[in-house]
Amino acid sequence: MKLRSILLTAVAASALLLAGCSSTGTTGSSAGSGSSAAAGGAWSYEDATGTTVKVDHTPKRVVVLNDIAISFVQYGLRPVGTFGQLTMASDARFKGLDTDGITQLGKAYGDIDLEQLAALKPDLVVTSVYPTDEQGTLDPKAPGYGFKDKAQEKQIAAIAPIVQVKWGGKGLDVIKDISGLAESLGAKESTVAAAEKRFDSAKDELTAATKRQDLRVVSMYADGDGAYVTRPADEPTLQMYRDFGVDLVTPKPKGYYWGIYSWENAGQISGDVLLLSQQGYQVADLEKQPTFADNTALQAGQVHSWTFPALDYASQAQYMTQLAGWLDDSKKLS
Structure with a gap:
């Protein structure tokens, strides 16, 4: 499904x-x-x-x-x-x-x-x-x-x-x-407390990366029907990352949780880094979409997996550390 x-x-x-x-x-x-x-x-x-x-x-x-x-x-x-x-x-x-x-x-x-x-x-x-x-x-x-x-x-x-x-x-x-x-x-x-300590360190690392790099980040899912950009305020993890300084793009189409773009309108999606859902279309599929193939982040290879990281201190520490590294390795495109 x-x-x-x-x-x-x-x-x-x-x-x-x-x-x-x-x-x-x-x-x-x-x-x-x-x-x-x-x-x-x-x-x-x-x-x-x-x-x-x-x-x-x-x-x-x-x-x-x-x-x-x-x-x-x-x-x-x-x-x-x-x-x-x-x-x-x-x-x-x-x-x-x-x-x-x-x-x-x-x-x-x-x-x-x-x-x-x-x-x-x-x-x-x-x-x-x-x-x-x-x-x-x-x-x-x-x-x-x-x-x-x-x-x-x-x-x-x-x-x-x-x-x-x-x-x-x-x-x-x-x-x-x-x-x-x-x-x-x-x-x-003690296990939870140790994970929380790693979380706090990763949060500081992510916040520092956002200050070093002025980058706009898009979280999205895509399939044959179109591209779906997550509304940061409605997704708990992204809401938290925004509080930590990540400049997450809010989609233009109205709606709860997602801004929905038909493939005809997908060229309107822009950002410096794409976080692409591990489900649905992947990079090779996006490259086949005429209206999205020239997306600057896609062309620059600044696309990373959005796994919907579990909402616990340990999982979030792991993903935030990765995200901080991706931001540091990326360049301003838009």
Whole structure:
């Protein structure tokens, strides 16, 4: 399924959402939207939808959307299964991570083998939920991200309770929510703190690079229907990078999350560096588009993979370090 079609299942069609500091809160010492682990072992978590999920013990067998599974692994947790728009083998974000023992429950968005899921005997399923507009509105009638529809979500909920993490707003807030949730499930505070320290160093490195180089950066996805430029204010990671000094281009076409350019109008997209989604068209495909082949960043080879880096301190530290290097190695074109 194309990325464009995938994310249309996550938000209202009118939104056309296309598409994965320290920990704070109260889970004993940490939390996401609000979680707790009582001395007797009971565990509860208030998720982004306002639903409080309760389990009579701290969940150990957890099935997680790939976007968040990456973060859990980074923090030393071991999900028993994962699902999402990409398999672990095809998702660049899993490169270098130990995925031994994690079951891949499907090969595409909404493709979740329910029998296989039940066989894993999960205590908990964790996914995300995307807002439908700039105000952060959540649609209670929409399924959680990664689920094909509400019917499938109901089937999954019959196997294990579901927690949904809000994937919108400020990037640092999402990082704190995921870090808190991970700690409530057993991640060591020292592991999270060490990752946060690397994050802070990478943030400083990225900020310094933006001051050395006056470059405009475009984040985009493309397929046969056109080019989709991400609206930085609506994507948590890009919102955070903009706060750190990256000059991210806001697309001219109106709309939530993406500015959509037909291929006839794709020549209007300009910047010094392109961050191209790991899904959809790649460089060779863009070079075949008559209206985009002469894009200055494309011609200069200043195109890098936009992996939608996971929103945890460790993953973001890795990507920000890469991005700082790319900026330093690039030149002003526009």
